[in-house]
Amino acid sequence: MRGWGYETFWRGELWVRHFTFDSLEDYLDYLASAPVLPPFDRGCASVAGSAEFTETESLEEALDLARFGWHEGLNTLVNMVETVKRALDLKLEARRTFHDYVGFVPDVKAYLEGSPLSMVNKPNPPREKFTVYMNTSYDGSARRECIYARGAVVLAVAEVLEMMGYLVDLRLFEMSFVDKDVHFSEFRLKAPDERVNLGKMHFPLCHPSWVRRLNFRLIETSPNMTDGWAGSYGIPADAALARKVLGLGSGDVLVPTIEELGIAGADVLADAQRLFDLVNAKLPDDKKLRYR
Numbered sequence: 001m002r003g004w005g006y007e008t009f010w011r012g013e014l015w016v017r018h019f020t021f022d023s024l025e026d027y028l029d030y031l032a033s034a035p036v037l038p039p040f041d042r043g044c045a046s047v048a049g050s051a052e053f054t055e056t057e058s059l060e061e062a063l064d065l066a067r068f069g070w071h072e073g074l075n076t077l078v079n080m081v082e083t084v085k086r087a088l089d090l091k092l093e094a095r096r097t098f099h100d101y102v103g104f105v106p107d108v109k110a111y112l113e114g115s116p117l118s119m120v121n122k123p124n125p126p127r128e129k130f131t132v133y134m135n136t137s138y139d140g141s142a143r144r145e146c147i148y149a150r151g152a153v154v155l156a157v158a159e160v161l162e163m164m165g166y167l168v169d170l171r172l173f174e175m176s177f178v179d180k181d182v183h184f185s186e187f188r189l190k191a192p193d194e195r196v197n198l199g200k201m202h203f204p205l206c207h208p209s210w211v212r213r214l215n216f217r218l219i220e221t222s223p224n225m226t227d228g229w230a231g232s233y234g235i236p237a238d239a240a241l242a243r244k245v246l247g248l249g250s251g252d253v254l255v256p257t258i259e260e261l262g263i264a265g266a267d268v269l270a271d272a273q274r275l276f277d278l279v280n281a282k283l284p285d286d287k288k289l290r291y292r
Helices: 024-033 059-068 074-087 108-112 144-163 198-206 209-220 227-232 239-246 268-282
Strands: 004-011 014-021 098-100 119-121 129-135 167-178 181-190 253-255
Touching: 004 024, 014 024, 014 239, 024 059, 024 181, 024 209, 059 198, 059 209, 074 144, 074 198, 074 268, 129 144, 129 239, 144 167, 144 198, 144 268, 167 198, 167 209, 167 227, 167 239, 181 198, 181 209, 181 227, 181 239, 198 209, 239 253, 253 268
Parallel strands: 014 181, 129 167, 129 253
Antiparallel strands: 004 014, 098 119, 167 181
16 A cells, blocks of 8 residues: 555635655655656756755755655754753653552562562553644745754754653645645654654754755656746745645644744744744643743
C-alpha cells in the first residue's frame, strides 16, 4: 500500500490540489521516484537552484539530508531550544510515585522483605492532545536566519508543551497559490505519542532546501499544473487562506509563514514570544508560556 494520496477539490472559489503523506519517509520516497510533469519538464528549480539559495549542491543531497539527518549546526539548534526553555517560568507538576504490583522500576528493599508491592509506579493521568499546524512555505527572499529561527522556536514550544504534560501532534504542510489555484500537501512530522526528536526535525523545520528543493520538487511532479506555476512556484498562503483550506477553527494553532509571524532571526527569545502569543490563546491561564 502506498503511503501517499492525491486529490483535487473545490473549497468555495478555490481549486485545491491536495497531497497527503503518511510519514516523512513516504514523502521522500515519492519525491525520489515521481516523474517531472509538464510544464516543468522544460526546467526544474529543484535541480537548478543554486547552492547559495538552497544551501545544498543538488536535489539528491537534499533528499539524503532529509532522510538521514542534517547534523551540521545541530548544536546551534539545541542551544536555541534550551535558551527558550531556560527563560520560561514553567510550573511543572511532579508526579508522586507509589508502590504497586507492577511498575517501571523495582524496589529491591521491598522485594527482599517479601512485599507483594515491590515495584515503584506512578500515576498516568489522561493527557490532552495539542495539535500544531505549521505552514513550511515562505517567501523567496526569506533569510536563512529567519528560516532557522522559526524552526527552532516551533521545536522549543513542542518540547515545552510535552514537559507540561501535553501530547503534541505536529503537522507540517506546504501551501501556496497562483490566482485561485492552491497547491497543498501535508503530513504528520511528530505523532502525539512520539517524543520530540531534534535530529529528525532539524532539516524539515530549519533547512532552506526543505522548501527550495523538496517542496519545489513536489510541485514539479503534480498533475495538470499551469504555466503560471512554472513561472513562480506560487505565493505562500497566509493564515486566513490556510485556515480556510484546512478547515481549522479559531482555537486551532497554526504557525504561519515567516513574514506573517514576524520572525526576525536576531533574538530567539523575541521570536519565540511571537509564537507564544498564538499558543497561549489555547492554554489555560496557569499554563500560559511566560518568561521569568
